Amino acid sequence: MRHRIVIVNDHMQKNYHYQLVQPMGKNFDQAFKPELSPQQMLSLGVFGGKYMTDCVKEFPSTWFKKAKLCPLRHDSKSNFFGVKASQSLHTWRMKGWIHPADPRGWFQWYCRYYMGRRIPDEDVRQIKRWRAMQRHVTQIKRNCKPRDLACRRKQRQALLHWAYDSRKF
DSSP states (O other): OOOEEEEEESSSOEEEEEEEOSOTTOOOOTTOOOSSOHHHHHHHOOGGGTTTTTOGGGSOGGGGSSOOOOSSSOOGGGSTTSSOOOOOHHHHHHTTOOBTTBTTOHHHHHHHHHHTOOOHHHHHHHHHHHHHTHHHHHHHHHHSOTTOTTTTHHHHHHHHHTTOOGGGO
């Protein structure tokens, strides 16, 4: 595979370069099995539609054909479950969850990982964070009737932000 270089120039990163070393959507770490692709997440409605509205050129245009985006502001109505289920970027920074390579956080990391970028230590950290969301899956399964999408909507939306598809359980 010929490695492609991606150059990023958006609101949060100027002249940031990364290399795609794996085929898109392939060769994930064995511990990382997301249920949704970035394209699926965007079309369902995540992050109030505001996330990544200034960096669509970095990713395949197909990801944004059906994406529920709101470039002006966060709009919870854009989320699949219609509720706000995310913390502010300020909170993420304060908690040390942001890596300099991905100033928008986990979803930006996931999009780039999905595209084929690998940063070994950061990949391990982010996959560990993704796996920690499994506790929310367990809570929904214990407390909700199967496929009751009205049960624990905020928790379900949060799982959607982490590529878990709670519509299935």
